Amino acid sequence: MPPVTNSSPLRIWVDADACPAVVKDILFRAADRCTVQVTLVANQMLRTPPSRWVSAVQVPRGFDVADAYIAAQAATGDLVITGDIPLAAEVLKKGAAVLNPRGERYTEATIGERLAMRDMLEELRSSGVATGGPSAFSQADRRAFGNALDRFLQSALAGRPSGMPGLA
Template sequence: MTLFIDADACPVKDEAIKVAERHRTSVKLVCDGGLRRPQSQWAELVIVPEGADAADDWIAEHIGPGDICITGDIPLADRCLKAGGKAIDHRGTEFDAHSIGSKLAMRDLMTDLRSAGTMEGGGGKPFGPRDRSNFLNGLERLFQDLKRGR
């Protein structure tokens, strides 16, 4: 089992590493630079070439059954699920086969509306303590499910 973190903008890297350490699971923090190597024997920093989807491509090529990816990128989550892995966002919401299609469709719709100028803004609500707690609970639940063979 490996925990992959789409690390460039992930606000829960330290928390994820602590959970992985407790489960004795290796962690791959994947980014295009700018991060320091974590102080954990379980964690490895993977630097990919700069590019819009370089980190996503690396994760999608390496994830497989029994692995988890932390990402807020819905297309990457979809690719992880198709490779047999699990995916969760930084707020603790698991992506699964039942929800990923509608999440992709909504993402595409919002992108189209913003590019057409009919909708302004973007981004989500501010990240808070409750989100951090929900993330920790969601990640722990995923680890337990994988250990139980689900």
Template sequence: MTERTMWVDADACPNVIKDVLFKASTRTKIPLTLIANQYLRTPSIRWITAVQVDQGFDEADNELVRRANAGDIVITSDIPLADELIDKGVRVLTPRGEVLEKENIKSRLNIRDFMDTMRSSGVQTGGPPPMSTSEKQAFSNALDKWIHS
């Protein structure tokens, strides 16, 4: 069996979720790579790394699609990126604990496109609410399920 890797679309990933991932990687020794357009500090543990990509639209996304393989997991809130990764057989988990998969990604894309249209027409949609304790727990549970699969 090839070694599985945890990947993070790290520019927008909450620090509380990065901390959960650092602990999980340290405990299991599953490689963890954070990919971002900016420098990221990571623990000094050899199987935890950060990759800084060039500034630019979709640079981090393109790097994640290039590197992630079937059986890996990617943590992202980016719905179009998730769709691309799911097509490759990559497991996708949002920082709020939602597993994105073939059965729900198309409806999530439709909602995203609808919200983009609303924002383009001037409707203020607001940002996401603060992360709740139950969402952090949902994330931890879904990650743990992947780790032990």
């Protein structure tokens, strides 16, 4: 698949297969408001609003195919929206910023701990221990994501290098 091209230096890449619809809606509005390219990547056909700032890429079905596409395309200064910890770790190494759909920032300083926790929970699940899943997506999660995205965009569009001050 060819890379998405855009004259704007900032792109938002969305791991869209598991991204809540309400988060996508927030991203669609932000794309038009801030004239920033938002690209949803999934292994299924996605509906997007008619906007020059929103696009979707359908990748073939397969384990982590969408993640691999995002990892290959994301660049320094981009923002990746994902709850996938290994993908977050990979794009952080490339200089991209990462938010999960609940508005939590992943950083180089915190991703190691997140990877270890993910691996431990995976090991527990594989040994038959019920670990439960994430809580239902709430209004507070929606608000946290919207606020974190707004802070990122204000900072990034003002030209500050880290793009996410105040999100520690």
